[in-house]
Amino acid sequence: MAKNRPPPEPLTRERVLEALRKSGGSGQKRDIARELGIGPDQKKELRQILRALEEDGALGRTGKKRYADANALPESGVMEIVDRDADGELLARMRGPDGLFGPLVRLAPGDARGTKNEAAVGIGDRVLARIAQTPDGPEARVVKRLGQSAHRILGVYRVAKDQRGRQLGGGRIEPADRKVRAALLVLSEHAGSARDGDLVMAELAHGNRAHAPKRGIVREVIGREDDPRAASILAMHTHGIREGFSDEEEREAHRAKPANLKGRIDLRKLPLITIDPEDARDHDDAVFAQPDDEPNNKGGWRVWVAIADVAHYVTPGSALDRGALRRGNSTYFPDRVAPMLPETLSADLCSLLEGEDRACLAVEMVFDQHGKKLRHNFARGLMRSAAKLSYDAAQAAIDGKPSDKTKPLLEPILKPLWAAYRCVWEARERRQPLEIDAPEHKIVFKNGRVAGVKQRQRFEAHKLIEEFMIQANVCAAETLEQKGRPLIYRVHDRPSDEKIAALTDFLPTVSMSWAKGQTITAARFNRILSLAEDSPHHAIVNEVVLRTQAQAIYAPDNIGHFGLHLRSYAHFTSPIRRYADLIVHRALIRALKLGDHGITAQEEKRLDEIAEHITQTERQSMAAERDAASRYIASFLSDRVGATFAGRVTGVTRFGLFIRLDETQADGLAPISSLGAERWIHDETAHALVGEQSGERFPLGMQVDVRLEEATPVSGGLLFAVLTDPLPPAPGWRKARQSRQTREGDRGARRRRRGH
Template identity: 35%
Template sequence: MNTSLKDRLIRHMEDGHYEPQSKSELARSLNVDSRQKQDFRALVDQLEEEGRLVRLQKGRYALKREPRNLVHGMIRILRSGKILFIPKKEDPAAAAMGWDLEAIPELELKPNHLGTALDGDRVAVRVERKASKARRNDRRDRFARPDTGMKARVEEVTERARSRWLGVFRAGKNKLGRVLGDGIGSPEYIELVEKPAMEVLPGQLVSVEPVSRGEEKKAPRGKIVEVLGYPDDPHVDMESVIRKYDLPVEFPAAVLRELENLPKDPSSGELARREDWTDRTVITIDPASAKDFDDAISIKATPQGWTLAVHIADVSHFVKPGSALDEEALRRGNSTYLPDRVLPMLPPRLSDDLCSLRPDVVRLTKVCEMKFDKKGKLLGSRFADAYIRSKARLTYQEAFTMMKGHDKGEIPSMVREAWKLASILRRNRYAKGALDLDFPEVRAVMDKDGRVTDIITEEYDESHQLIEECMLAANGAVALTLKNKNRPTIYRVHEEPDSAKLFEFGQLCKLYGHPVHDISQRQYLNELMKSIKGSPDEQLLKLALLKSLMRARYDTEPLGHYGLATPNYCHFTSPIRRYADLVVHRSLDPLLANPPKGAKGPGSVSRLEEDAEHISETERTSASAEKDANRMKLFEWLEGQCFADHPEVHEALITEARHFGVMLEIPRLQIKGLIKPDQLPGGRWVYEAFANRWKNDHGSVLCAGLRVPVIPVKVDRDQQWADFTIASRGERGKPEKTAASGKRENRSTGHKRRPRQARKGDAAETRRKGH
């Protein structure tokens, strides 16, 4: 390489007035002799290969900028169109530029600063301080989130979230056609580069393999590799969700081979090492539809109070670190629950059989035995490997009947005794400041083809609360022990909410007439939530609070749990469906009364940090997929209601009156909609802009804050929007259908829910079964 020519080239490009040039332009600027031009071109190619130069549009070159101010993180594109950059925790580049990630946990990006990145992609973003600019002191800015003072631009996509794109095939002017994506996980417009090998018709949903991702302002290009069918075909909607989020379905061959080598029954030597609980009354309480039973309880009254034993399926006995089973479980991170199927973290041989605490079958467990006084104070806890033979498999309905009845017998008496303790623990939690965010949730009832036949409201009664409190107690006891013993593990953390978001929530509550003090202090927030309870606005405002809270995540530091008002919390009670719980079991092994031979724990802290970040992300991906899938089924049902003889009537809250109609929310369904002027019944209506209301010639008024009964008249399933009309008197008063079952996912605690399942593990966190 000609060193002097290289030095001249670098100096030329480092000049502050340099504008990117092509090879020919560079050669002319440097007066390169014609005999050296071939060597010069080779020099430029070599410097590009080494990463010193970067080729820009139209073959022009520039020095590759140093990675100063490049912060690594992830892109999130919301359905509203907002684009967020979420930085990697404790990124040194962010710290170097003085970016307080706790105060500003995310940055909003402009669409033209996104590059080729899509939702979920990991990126390197250049962050710079904005020039200071005085904000307008007008009414529109009063409640706006403070300006972060920073702007960001995606410089590089370091890891793609999805290997395939999803969209609808449309015939085009050329013979190949095009594919239209959602603009979130897939580009809005995809050019096809070749004719697909299979038949594809306009309007069908297809999977596309990217060829180019839209660099240099060109349209993204790809080729169709799979045809899913028409969006309305049975199960196509759920298949589209699976592909949209790249959710794993089949287990690798190596995992299946390991399953074949697992013994059906535990060895005599393994049983001899463990505590024998087969002669004690241990029971499970689960939904009627559950197939796996991963937790069980046993309780007895003592002169001091109670002794509660929580038994959890010992998944760590079967899934060893470094095995194919372990690697696949970590890759998945958690089970994903769609309305018509479950994508389990562990194969059914484990989740539904060997690790399922079935009645009258010997099963291996880890037991957390806790002693409480009569006021519900934890006096002490111990942990051991054990084996049980469950005496009964109760459904929630059966347990509820026993709690409210007077049946004699050991099991009904134990259920009532357990509720005595659980009710005290529950009361104590709320007294300490835990947030009460319980509210009903709707779920879809489907036929064998996956079509929605009905929507019902799920209930959450004392039988669910009983199990929840037992699981919360065990999770807290394990976390406290691991923290005090300084054992490396993964905690469940939920940090304090952003003050600006809490302020906005408080302003919303004021609009609904609730007294609001400084709700950044927990006592005032709890007072506000008490004032909301039982009001017509309760569900709407609880949902608003959920959106104001931080999302719970996993961390190697015990940072506390805001929603539960506890400094110590981890996930211990569901290792069948969450990898975090499996890690906690391994962390606990050396502290057991009878530790397994060679118990070492889960590994290094640095490895746990990587695992905690990974499973936090898989959880977010599953939550997004589940939310998408559930909303698909909800709008499918709403569309059917438009043509029903007796459509279900919903109570809606008017949020705004505009010239194009009345905007509303239906809290029960958690959706928004519109009543267009031509759907307003009862005479001639006129929009009064000065009062932001609609008024008819009979004196009736529709404005923000009013509640009206509505039925759907038109549904856009793609855009997930519905038009409504006010229900006539004959249609009003139809009772909502209910079912005893689970709850919604709660952002404050982070559990995900399974339809027809109930919560265990965190307050307002739901447990999901049915693998």
């Protein structure tokens, strides 16, 4: 008689972290699974736990597939020296097979010094070290120096000059990374072809000494500081955003021919229109709506959403496909676009241009009078856009100010679209997705230079397109599920317990609360946001609620979309700029037998890998876009150093306050040294810096006036001095709270005694 197998031990965050520690602090998913001894039935659960740990910051990545414990340290290992602290002591991180991981660790005093036969270790060096726990925290004790890492540094090259402005030979590199404080010295023989003001990529030279200025070697000139595109160029190189296309990709794009009607339905008489930003260069989607004429659906609507049929042109395994997968998505900088596909396709053959016949994958959706979707149907078609409109123009027409172009479209096209949208919006309000107010801002250029920053207006027209796209995305996910086909979902997990705990701590500081023990839903967050709507805390509450959310990702396993409050969701509506959508198109083509270019069996086997990759490329693009915007705004503000600005505290740390300016939405740091002579305590629960003696405080969300002390365009860094007095002590404040984490520990005291 066979024995019953015991049920598998439940997976927990603690078990996963312990398994990672046993693997040396870093490892791939399969290494963790092997250490845990789990079977195939628990792999989905493991993936979800890893995802949650990464969202919380408990795990980091040292490569596309390798996880690392963000806090734990092995007893020994290879470390790379990456920086110095405020006292000048060297800081290092563990180095794994795919990169750096773990927290910053201070080198033991004296271990940085060299010997008679060997130079002292410095930034960029790799060492074998043992980790020792001390009262001041972990400390790395060097066992052996292993050599230097090929540490890449981006920056601006400055030629060395004497007091009369004569060149001396060689120069220095001002780093583009805000985390690297010191400039690199460059000997003349290491400058290559670099000229003053060049944007360069450099590596640390060998033989750097611990307490001497670091020397670098210029490896590549990537642009000019005075190029209007300098900020974007630096961001692209920093984050590995690909620019341009291979010859093979370009050849395939130029060989492409417009699609014909074969195997398609003719939608050219359907007056589909595109509604996009004024400066849009590609047009993925077109829409049309009309009342449903079915007698049993009185007051209902038929809505068509037609999407560019990119799958017709970008076929599996082609050079275009390989390049699109590598990029993962288009990247949108303030001044330019790094497209996923060559312009021949993205701005022409695939784009749904006005008056041009274009291949599309369309979905017809039928809604009842209350916005409930009754059914939908996909088809490959050939369409001809009746009009290309901007959001502004479409909204102006609906608001009673039509232009010569929109006036003839108002009755037959625009008004039915708005009526259908209001019907669908009724169902959205019942669904109660998360409604965070996060205004977007646009950098305005004039003659290639930044002229200002303005808030993007958000019209009802934006919401109309957004809601129709959401509905089409749901249809794509539901269809593939009904057909039993694998797909890449767009998933959004519920907030982690740790983030909810942080929100619960924060809300009392703005006289609000979060009831514990209740189910976490988007509607609960909306109630908090509604309470803050007319208060002075509106902006910071929206920001904190946004930070509480997990990041949406791509995954072949469906956990739903928390923010949209949807059971199944996939990206379908933007295949010109997102590879995820192209994969969903191919899956639909195969599932519904809509002709050639469907997803292959090989692609289906790799959906997990593809989803992970395009999640990473999306995050790289977002980081690059933020960096470029920061550099452009720092350049714009560099002429206003010394000026006073209004802003608010958006972050509180032990070393200072992060401030966001009202005028430009630029973020910068007010170091703790700018807050006055008092010693400041970082009260993490109250989200504030608190005066040790006075109890006065600078809390999260506080409105402040600041003086701009420094603006560094090459790095995007801004430094402020706070001019506003701190707030009075919080009710119930006692000096006993001095025990909380402080800006200055024992090493800070040593620094004061040395007279720094």
